[in-house]
Amino acid sequence: MIVNQYLTNTKSYRSGTLKQNLESLSPFELNLYLESRMTHQETNKEWLNAGRGNPNWTAPIPREAYFLLGEFATRETMRKEKQSIGTMIKGKTGQAERFEAFIDQKDSPGAELLQDIWENGSHLLGMPREQWLTHMLDYTIGDNYPYPERVLTACEQPIKQYLHHELFNSATVPFDIFAVEGGTAGIVYTFKSLVNNHLLERHDKIALMIPTFAPYMEIPELPEYGFDVEYIRSELMEINGQRSYQFSESELDRLRNDEIKAVFVVNPSNPTANAIYNDSIEQLQDIVKKDNPNLMILSDDVYGTFLKDFTSLFTAIPYNTACIYSYSKYFGATGWRVGTIALAKDNIFDERLRELPESKKEALDERYGTLTSEPREISFIDRLVADSRSVALNHAAGLSAPQQVMMTLFSLYALLDEEDEYKQEVMDICQTRGELLYESLEMSIPYKSLNTAYYCEIDFDWWLEKRYGRAFRSFVQETWTMTDIVAKLAEEEQLMLLKAEAFGSSKWTVRVSLANLETEAYKEIGTRVSDMMDRMHSDWKNS
Secondary structure (H helix, E strand, C coil), X not given: CHHHHHCCCCCCCCCHHHHHXXXXXXXXXXXXXXXXXXXXXXXXXXXXXXXCCCCCCCCHHHHHHHHHHHHHHHHHHCCCCCCCCCCCCCCCCXXXXXXXXXXXXXXXXXXXXXXXXHHHCHXXXXXXXXXXXXXXXXXXHCCCCCCCCCCCHHHHHHHHHHHHHXXXXXXXXXXXXXXXXXXXXXXXXXXXXXHHCCCCCCCCEEXXXXXXXXXXXXXXXXXXXXXXXXXXXXXXXXXXCEEEEECCHHHHHHHHCCCEEEEEEECCCCCCCECCCHHHHHHXXXXXXXXXXXXXXXXXXXXXXXXXXXXXXXXXXXXXXXEEEECCCCCCCCCCCCEEEEEECCCHHHHHHHCCCHHHHHHHHHHHCCCCCCHHHCCHHHHHHHHCCCCCCHHHCCXXXXXXXXXXXXXXXXXXXXXXXXXXXXXHHHHHHHHHHHHHHCCCCCCHHHECCCEEXXXXXXXXXHHHCHHHHHHHHHHCCHHHHHHHHHXXXXXXXXXXXXXXXXXXXXXXXXXXXXXXXXXXXXXXXXXXXXXXXXXXXXX
């Protein structure tokens, strides 16, 4: 890792080769370097790292339910054998009755969730509850390969119901899902299969709607892809008198160019944390309907659950959209690596496969021929599964069964929370933190109904001029770089922020995660940023 080259370097971060190397680091690598350099220093200030997006909350109730289910499943494997060797889970006589007795004797929120699922959630399971229980116990033990590989039978309907409830509305068309190792795996698998199936070729024109998660900026430019990338850039606008980062009509109209084969978007965005508003969604619908009907849309909706009302592009344009979702942020589950890819049963990806020239179909017949005697009938979502294991290992594909159990319990927990208490608490945490930060920086709060408040982006170009005037802003920009400012905040204020240029934002922006520190810290973050810049402004005036 490149950061390791600098750990023993004692020169100033502003000097010579070291400065050039630091400027070239990704924002995440820069943060690792600065943290390793600064956190050992003696200081009376608490180290505040607001660079990472990992939330500092968890959802304990579905986790407790998971471990209780595991406890009961383990007991079921030990009923008639030696204690050191268990049997495989089967639908044993009296299993449902034993499960009921087990959760009855447990006095805890996790047991109450299992009780709620058992007594009130049967309509969400997709099968009789006794059959569902047997499957879930087997999955929890993890003694079988995941089958079906795309998503386990007893997990599929609860996960679909969750996606429908949280991200999609009642008008959503029938869809399939592929359970994957988080949102990042979802986008990697999708790009790989698009190329493997000739839906995207090297040097094809694609679009990225920016700002977006930094690695998504890098993937399309990798040598194995080499796409010609167009950037559709959002800008700060006013909606009903409030600020929001949105896409102008002229920027979105660039997607009318039918040479653009695919577009990728994080919605709501990262780092600007704003959902696409309805006017733009209607414009995108018009673009697909009139000018670019074959456009493939890849939408990462991971932050959609942080809004009370959210319109996914999968809801608005289901035929053209592949939706990627991760449970990581909402449930505080980044370590679980659980997410999904959703595709409408009738979709543009399968249509374009059918329209491929015969020579490419024959090549794909050979690629997927070991899976079936009719490889042309394999849908795009099932090709995603096969490609995730290089086809030859398709029989060993699939997200691990215990991970899918956790996804299922997260899903049922949200579905049975009729008052949306968990959702409201999570949204309140983020919104309160955002309000504290904005107030301390004397910035106006973004348009609330579109703002997830998971992140905040500070535009130093705008903020410095607003606070100190144009002359000082120009001096800072002529004398320093954003890397210098980030490093200076770490060194002088024990504060870590993340450079946002690599996300497609301007070079004078930083991202503040509103998810990973205690709520009271966000007022302190604004104070530390202001204090350091006040000192720099005072020195400039005195000189």
